[in-house]
Amino acid sequence: MDFTDVSLVGLRVFHEVAERGTLTAAAAALGYTQSAVSRQIASLERAARSPLLERRREGVRLTAAGHVVLRRAVTVLEEIDATARELAGLPAAGGTVRLGWFASAGAVLLPRAVAALRRTHPALTVVSREGSTPALVRALRAGTLDIALLAMEPPYRPLDTESPPLAAQTLSERSLMVAVPATDPLARADSVDVAELRGRRWIAAPSSSGREKLLGVWPGLDERPETVHTARDWLAKLHLVAAGCGITTIPASLAPAAPAGVRVVSVRGGPEERRRLVLAHLPHPLPEPAARVAEALRTAAAGTDG
Template sequence: MDFHDVSLVALRVFREVAERGTLTAAAAALGYTQSAVSRQIAALERAAHAPLLERRRDGVRLTAAGQIVLRRAAAVLEQIDATARELDGLPAEGGAVRLGWFASAGAVLVPRAIAALRRTHPAITVSTREGSTPALVRALRAGSLDLALLASAPPFRPFDAESPPLALRTLTERTLCLAVPASHPLARGDSVDVADLRGQRWIASPSTGEDKRMGVWPGLDERPEIAHTVRDWLAKLNLVAAGCGLTTVPASLVSAVPPGVRILAVRGGPVEQRRVVLARLPHPLPESAAHLADALHAAALDVATPL
């Protein structure tokens, strides 16, 4: 068997596995059985005369041969998808942009950037998805996304170790903030000392294998009491408004804070910086994606106003 016999189905399955990180997740996303996914991967590996995936306890990782096949498969599938869009009367390649974004970016930053882009370039079509940082990085590598908004915290390490390195553009860098109920004793001033956070109840996101727990002030010298576990940032802020606890908040969400919430700076301890980073593969951007990148940059500067 050689690559002349490889099907588009096999290439799509391989891209999905590379993006999802496990055969099980890829099968669920595609509506296939895991054995069907395994058969498609095995067929590709026979055609390549080399293993394409390294099977590990926590999922799969692309081998060097797998990275080559993924890069070529992504290009082939994008051309096929662009042809289908053009035949359907939708914008062809260059007029459609696929954007991924971290959880809180969808509250203000992404809608504001897309609204601005629609005013200046109404012919550009933007599709978006929310995801964890590892999932978004894999989607970039798989060619399923053109751009990804990622959140980064010190020590600001690379998002992955694959080659070539992702092209990264820091849109903003701001200090992490604290959201407290307006009726809370800590809300009397404009800032609090980090020592005052001991013994508080917190509203935090669930901790998974891919995502760190967000919502608790970093570096507390105690095991925090998690009163509520919530993934959605707006739900967190509304629970704060209801007096249910405290949570951390990026500066980009300040304009979305509901009534009943005070946003405070935290004094003492290490300065907790957060970056909003726009990531992409290191090749020239289509004009439509470049316009969206510029709109995201402008929106990030607009919404990330320091306290």
């Protein structure tokens, strides 16, 4: 193996491919053509004298050699970035934690945790970004996130098939609920029977996992649901509910963010729909800054359960 001619550009391209999961997505993120990305990967594989990626219909997966190269690439790139910051006179990033989170966590849970950290650890910086579960898991593996908040639904399968498994701690597990207009007859009680959801108009969004499933429609309805509005943004869906345009499902942790004109009710009857909030990271002890963020998230999650 001869890595003396491997460029930083090649390492950055490989890192981006590992995080994005496809050559096309990496090319788009970097502003390169797909052929340019392919050439950089081919150059790395020649230097490694081994395939670094398995090409699959749905994207790419790191080989054993790819994991070794990625681990070293992350170290090299972090050192280069730290050097650039130091030369620019900027503070070191030792107190920075990179956090990923699923869409609805940004409404209540994330702001509570970050606000608490600003009071208790003002020197700690949290840099966060929203993403789908597959994207956040890839980012953890690629080393561009330290921890990630993920939402899971039954059956609770492993987060990915890589080895060793990611460390995953359940922060809370609560039932799915339904958001209805405050003027709707369903809003008269704290709970509704699942049969009362039949024939309703729904506000939903396609699943980010790519499966043929609508997020926002009560699972397991014995009818073809009527979806009148589609929106990925949780706040948009809730304001459509407030306007009387339909109803939507909502995780219990998001209930405190429901705007005026929305009533959040539980559903009885039929199989119980549970949702689990999970904190995930690579399978090793968290550094102190990341551990502090994790603890703040645990406290915030416990607060939303109250």
